[in-house]
Amino acid sequence: MTRPITRSDPAVLVRRAREELWRAVGVRDEYAAGQAVFTALDAGVSAEDVLLDVIAPVQHKVGAEWAANRFTVAQEHAATAVHDRIIAALAHRTRGTGPAEARGTVTVACVDGEWHALPARILAEVLSHRGYRVDFLGAQVPTPHLIAHLHQTAPTALAVSSSLPTRIPTAHAVITAAQAIGVPVLAGGAAFGEDGRHARRLGADAWAPDARAAAAVLDRGLPQPRTGAVRQSLDDLPHLADQEYTLVSRSKRQLVKNTLAGLEERLPAMRLYTDAQRERTAEDVAHVVDFLAVALYTDDARLFTDFLDWTGDILQARGVPARVIDPALALLQEELKDFPRALGMLTQGRARYGDDSPAPPAPGPRHDV
Known part of the structure; x- marks a missing residue:
C-alpha cells in the first residue's frame, strides 16, 4: 500500500513534483506543469524550494537532453517557455501585495x-x-x-x-x-x-x-x-597589453573566411556542400574563433579547451566524429602563427584529438540555443 504524501515529507514532495514537472514539460503540457508545482506548494513546499529544487533541476535536465540530441532546439525552447510562465504564475500566487x-x-x-x-x-x-x-x-x-x-x-x-x-x-x-x-x-x-x-x-x-x-x-x-x-x-587583465585578444576579435570575419577557404582547398568533399551546410560550417568555425578570443581575454586556455570538449560531445551525440574540428584548428594555427598565446591554446586544443587522421569537416549543430 502506498503511503500518502503529507506535509511531513518535504523531500518526497519535492521529488514527486520534479518527476511530474519533467513529464509535463516533455509533452509541453503547461496545465500539468502548473498542477505539479502548485500541488507541491499547497502541500507545504516553500516557493523558494519549488523554484530551486523543482523547476531549476528540471530546466537543467532539459538542457542536458538537448545536448544529448534527445530534445530538439524547439523542444528546449518550448520547455523553457512553460517554466517561464509557471514562474510568473507562482510569483502572483505567493508574493505579498506591498513593495x-x-x-x-x-x-x-x-x-x-x-x-x-x-x-x-x-x-x-x-x-x-x-x-x-x-x-x-x-x-x-x-x-x-x-x-x-x-x-x-x-x-x-x-x-x-x-x-x-x-x-x-x-x-x-x-x-x-x-x-x-x-x-x-x-x-x-x-x-x-x-x-x-x-x-x-x-x-x-x-x-x-x-x-x-x-x-x-x-x-x-x-x-x-x-x-x-x-x-x-x-x-x-594585464596580459591584454599584447593585443592578441583585440586583434583576433577584430579579425574574426577574415579568420573565418580564410579558414573556410583553406578547408575547401584541402578537403575536396567540402566543395559538394549545400549552401545550408556551408553556412552551418561557417557558424561552427565562428564559434571556435569566439571562444579562442575570450580565452585570450581571460588568459585561461581552459575556456577554449572546455568549449572544444563540449562541442565534441555535442557533435558525437549527433553522429559526427569530434575530430572534424581538428582541420579548422590546424588552419587557425597557420593564420595566427605570430600570436604566441593563441598558438599555444590552439595547440592544446588539437592535442584533444591525438594522432587520428583528420576527417572532412561536417556541418555541426548551432550552439546558441
Whole structure:
C-alpha cells in the first residue's frame, strides 16, 4: 500500500513534483506543469524550494537532453517557455501585495548578448520572496541602458548573469561601470566558471554558484565600491597589453573566411556542400574563433579547451566524429602563427584529438540555443 504524501515529507514532495514537472514539460503540457508545482506548494513546499529544487533541476535536465540530441532546439525552447510562465504564475500566487524594500533593492539583469534569462529570472523570484525589491531587466540588456538604469534607481546591488563565456568582455565592462557609480556587483552563471574564477578575475564584488547562495551573499551584504574609481581592462587583465585578444576579435570575419577557404582547398568533399551546410560550417568555425578570443581575454586556455570538449560531445551525440574540428584548428594555427598565446591554446586544443587522421569537416549543430 502506498503511503500518502503529507506535509511531513518535504523531500518526497519535492521529488514527486520534479518527476511530474519533467513529464509535463516533455509533452509541453503547461496545465500539468502548473498542477505539479502548485500541488507541491499547497502541500507545504516553500516557493523558494519549488523554484530551486523543482523547476531549476528540471530546466537543467532539459538542457542536458538537448545536448544529448534527445530534445530538439524547439523542444528546449518550448520547455523553457512553460517554466517561464509557471514562474510568473507562482510569483502572483505567493508574493505579498506591498513593495518589499526593507532589505534593499537589487537589479537583476543578463549582460548584452545573453539570451538565457531563466537562471536570472529564478534569482529575481528568490530575492523577491526573501523581502528584496527586485528590478528584473531580463535577457540581453545593452550595457549603456543598464548603467543608466542603475544611475536612476541607485540599487543596493547589481546581480549580473551570463551563461555564455563569450560574453565575459561585456560582463567586465558592466562590472567596472557599475562599480564606478557606487553599485556593487554580484556575478553568477556558467560564464564565470564553476568555481567563480572569472568573476574574481574581472573584479566582481562577489560570485555565487546558484540563486540560494546568491541570496545568502546579499543577505550578508556587499562592500560598497568607491564611487568614481574607474578601472581599465588592463588593471584587471594585464596580459591584454599584447593585443592578441583585440586583434583576433577584430579579425574574426577574415579568420573565418580564410579558414573556410583553406578547408575547401584541402578537403575536396567540402566543395559538394549545400549552401545550408556551408553556412552551418561557417557558424561552427565562428564559434571556435569566439571562444579562442575570450580565452585570450581571460588568459585561461581552459575556456577554449572546455568549449572544444563540449562541442565534441555535442557533435558525437549527433553522429559526427569530434575530430572534424581538428582541420579548422590546424588552419587557425597557420593564420595566427605570430600570436604566441593563441598558438599555444590552439595547440592544446588539437592535442584533444591525438594522432587520428583528420576527417572532412561536417556541418555541426548551432550552439546558441
